[in-house]
Amino acid sequence: MNPEKKKLTQEEKILIVDDEEIMRSFLLDVFVDEGYDLDLAANGEEALEKISQNKYQLIITDIRMPGVDGTEVLRKAKEVNPKTEVIIITGYATPQIKQKCQRLGAAYYIAKPFQINQIRALVNKLVRGKLG
Amino acid sequence: MKIPNLQLGLKIKFVLIISFLILFTSIVLSGFLIQKQSDLIQSELEKRGRSLVKNLAYNSEYGVLIENEKLLATLIEGLIREEDVIYTQIFDREGKVLAQMDQRKFHREKDLDSGIITLALNGEGFFGEYHFTHEGRFGFYDLAYSIKTTKVEMPKEELGVIFDKDMDLKRLEKKIGVARIGLSLNTMRNEISRMKNIVVLLTALVVAIAILLTFALVNLIVKPVDKLVRATERIAKGDLSQMVEVDRKDEIGKLAQAFNQMTTSLLESRKQIEDYSRNLERKVEERTKELKEAQSLLVQTEKMAAVGQLAAGVAHELNNPLGGILGYSQFAIEKISSKTPQDLTSDDVSTYTQYLRDIECQSQRCKTIVQNLLKFARASVEDSFEPLDLNTVLQDTLVFTRHQLDMAKVKLVLELADSLPHIMGSSNQLQQVCTNIILNALHAMPQGGVLRIATSVKEFDSQRLTQIEFTDTGYGINQENLSKIFEPFYTTKKPGEGTGLGLSVSYGIIRDHNGEILVESEMGKGTTFRVVIPVAETQKHKKMSDKSKELPVFEKGR
Numbered sequence: 077m078n079p080e081k082k083k084l085t086q087e088e089k090i091l092i093v094d095d096e097e098i099m100r101s102f103l104l105d106v107f108v109d110e111g112y113d114l115d116l117a118a119n120g121e122e123a124l125e126k127i128s129q130n131k132y133q134l135i136i137t138d139i140r141m142p143g144v145d146g147t148e149v150l151r152k153a154k155e156v157n158p159k160t161e162v163i164i165i166t167g168y169a170t171p172q173i174k175q176k177c178q179r180l181g182a183a184y185y186i187a188k189p190f191q192i193n194q195i196r197a198l199v200n201k202l203v204r205g206k207l208g
Numbered sequence: 209m210k211i212p213n214l215q216l217g218l219k220i221k222f223v224l225i226i227s228f229l230i231l232f233t234s235i236v237l238s239g240f241l242i243q244k245q246s247d248l249i250q251s252e253l254e255k256r257g258r259s260l261v262k263n264l265a266y267n268s269e270y271g272v273l274i275e276n277e278k279l280l281a282t283l284i285e286g287l288i289r290e291e292d293v294i295y296t297q298i299f300d301r302e303g304k305v306l307a308q309m310d311q312r313k314f315h316r317e318k319d320l321d322s323g324i325i326t327l328a329l330n331g332e333g334f335f336g337e338y339h340f341t342h343e344g345r346f347g348f349y350d351l352a353y354s355i356k357t358t359k360v361e362m363p364k365e366e367l368g369v370i371f372d373k374d375m376d377l378k379r380l381e382k383k384i385g386v387a388r389i390g391l392s393l394n395t396m397r398n399e400i401s402r403m404k405n406i407v408v409l410l411t412a413l414v415v416a417i418a419i420l421l422t423f424a425l426v427n428l429i430v431k432p433v434d435k436l437v438r439a440t441e442r443i444a445k446g447d448l449s450q451m452v453e454v455d456r457k458d459e460i461g462k463l464a465q466a467f468n469q470m471t472t473s474l475l476e477s478r479k480q481i482e483d484y485s486r487n488l489e490r491k492v493e494e495r496t497k498e499l500k501e502a503q504s505l506l507v508q509t510e511k512m513a514a515v516g517q518l519a520a521g522v523a524h525e526l527n528n529p530l531g532g533i534l535g536y537s538q539f540a541i542e543k544i545s546s547k548t549p550q551d552l553t554s555d556d557v558s559t560y561t562q563y564l565r566d567i568e569c570q571s572q573r574c575k576t577i578v579q580n581l582l583k584f585a586r587a588s589v590e591d592s593f594e595p596l597d598l599n600t601v602l603q604d605t606l607v608f609t610r611h612q613l614d615m616a617k618v619k620l621v622l623e624l625a626d627s628l629p630h631i632m633g634s635s636n637q638l639q640q641v642c643t644n645i646i647l648n649a650l651h652a653m654p655q656g657g658v659l660r661i662a663t664s665v666k667e668f669d670s671q672r673l674t675q676i677e678f679t680d681t682g683y684g685i686n687q688e689n690l691s692k693i694f695e696p697f698y699t700t701k702k703p704g705e706g707t708g709l710g711l712s713v714s715y716g717i718i719r720d721h722n723g724e725i726l727v728e729s730e731m732g733k734g735t736t737f738r739v740v741i742p743v744a745e746t747q748k749h750k751k752m753s754d755k756s757k758e759l760p761v762f763e764k765g766r
Contacts, residue, residue: 098532098570105563106539140524142614167527168520168611188531192538 088203089130091115093123093137093149094165099188103136106192107199120144124152132160134203136195139166139173147173150180161202165190218433222426223419230418238411245403253349253396257389258334260287261353265387268298268355272306272385280307287389294348295390298355299325301383312348312390320350320390328352328386338393347393355385432460436467448475503716507640510713514643515585521611525577529570536563536570580607584639593721595630595744596638598663598674604635605642612647617656618680625663628674629743637717638739641725644710645678645737652682652735665743672743673723679736685729693727 090112092103100116107114115130117123120141127135127149135153139146146164153160161183166173169187177185184198264287271279284296288309297308303325327335333353340347358381432454439452448471454464515522540563547556602624613620649659660679665672685693694715711725718725723741 096528096532098566099528101566102532102535102539106535109539140611140615142610145615145617165531167524167531170520188527189534190531192535192542195535 089113089115089132090199090203091117091123091126091130091132091135091137093117093120093135093141093146095119095138095141099138099165103195106196110196110200112199112203120146120149123149127153127156131157134161134163134199136163136165136199139164139177140168147176147180150177150182154181163195163198163202165195219426219430222430223422226422226426227415227419230415230422234411234415234418238407242400242404242407245407246400249396249400249403253391253393254336254351257336257349257351257391258353260290260293260391261334261351261387261389264296264298264389265353265355268385268387269357272298272300272355273357275300275306277307281309283307284309292392292395293389294392295320295388297386297388299329299386299388301329301385303329303386306385320388324350324352325386325388328354328388329383347397349391349393350388351391352386352388354383355387356381357384358382429460432456432464436464439467439471443471443474448478506709507637507713507717510644510709511585511640514640514647514710515581517647518608518612518643520615521608522577522581524611525608526574529573529577532570533567533574536567539563540567577607580604583636584608584643586636593632593634596633596635597628597630598638598676598739598741599624599628601635601638602642602661602663602676605639605646609643609646612650613659616650616653618650618653619656619658621658621660623660623662625665628663629665629672629745631674631721631741632744633721633741634717637720641714641717641739642676642678644714645739648710648737649678649680649682649735652680652684657681657734666740672745673740674743675741676739677736678738679734681734684731684733684735685727686731690727690729694725 090107092100092107092114093116094100094103095118097118100118104114104116115126115132117126121144123135123137124144126132132153135149137146137149146166150162150164153162158181162181163184163186164177164182165186165188167188169185174185183202186195186198264283267283268280271277271283280298284298284307287293287296288311294312295308295310297320298306300306303322321337324335324337331354334351335353336349336351338347339350432452435452435454439450442448442450451468451471452464454461456464540560543556544560602622606620610620646659646661653659658681660677662677662679664675664677666675667673693711695712715725718739718741721741723739726738726740727735729735
């Protein structure tokens, strides 16, 4: 493990929002391995709660979720802290939602299934300002 | 069938009427003939008697004048030899018998009446009288004629005229006696009875022949008519194969010919009709098949449209496990390739094993999703009905539609009955119906809302029914459109957004399940769809589909 990755800062806290258990566990495994501090939310409501309580540098959120969906999470995150970067990961992307997310200030919009290097590179770039 | 009786009746009627006419005519004619002949025979007898008695009178003139009884006896003798002369008498002018001969056998005891002699002596001409004895069995004809002598006075004798045609000789006649004969009536009677016999015999013969001829004639007419009648009967029974065989050139022959023509054309037209109906049957069969194909195509098309609408859900459903699989496999490859086998700790092995388990599990999930999708998309033609419960159908449906609901911010409230009795049906088809109704509810709530789905068991008219009730909080359907929503191609959506077939296909599917789709709606409040299907054990196909027409809408909002 890269010792550099272990230098955790408050700024490097990441929130992962997905109703899919497998996605949460995968992203957790990958980014814990990268040395990030992670919070998990299984739905939109939980995410909103965590956003209002914690300061996240990056939020990775699914779009389609029962109840509060990804766009709401995005909106709320940007509202609470416009500096917070948001990556949207979705199983089914429509141009409308894509545009909406762009408008709301999402950094990236990634369709599932995605390459591990891709998400890792984007997260590293957004959080640590460098390309993995 | 009265036709044979009619034929018999016709024949007998003909024969009876004609026979009666012949008999009547013959009897009248022969009676008349007999009367005429009898009269003729009688007058012949009288004529003969007159001629005989007149001759006797003339021939007796001389004998009477000279009163020579012997001469007179000779005359009488000659006469009595005549077969039918039974007695002869010659009287003088005083009425005294000069000569007589009597051969009477049966009425000797009766003295001959002298009245007729007096009449003959005082009058002119013949005096005849019939006499009957033995109760009329025997009879004779008594005939008298005066014997006259003519004294020729010759007033002009001196003038030398011997004979003057103007001379009235009769005036000089003088009655000198009476000749009398009796003629037996037996001969006449015999003759008459012989004649009668002949007439009666001839009449009988004529009548018999006439009746036989009538029979033949009637047969001649009736037989072919009978044939025609029988042929008509056969035709009435539908047998057009036989022709009427009447080999005649008269009206009946023509009738038979016309009849045969009629039969032939009937046969032809029947053949045509049969051909036509066979053709029609085949065409109907073809069309039915085409229609069925079109219908199943329609169901399939509509299903594919639903699949298209579900694509988002499906993609989401598939991409999540795929994301896990792809991610974990790449992650595992990275981890493992960065290590040599010697570096591997037991912790590493258990971690990687967990990754592989996750991959396996998610692959399994993908497989199930794909299978479900294929099952749903599969053409339903080969679907067979099997016992199933609507809760399972509903849950299978929600696998793909739930995401749609989530995305549309529609809150799903499920109120499933604890256990539902099985119905007979096609899970695939029923999923299609549920999907369609759910998607419709979604479209009715573009700003989100609540979709309540409840299953229950109902009792109606001693039938157990299972019901799924879908209640949305959408904008509702107005009364005008409510009556049209099950019509094919009826849609309120923009062209390209809906096929307009969803509910009509659903309606067809539920009817196939002997069930009903009922709808009620209130503008601005929402719509309730109820799918009602009879429970398997009480399912009486016919009864249900009859009753279902008058099924009332179940009471709103239990």
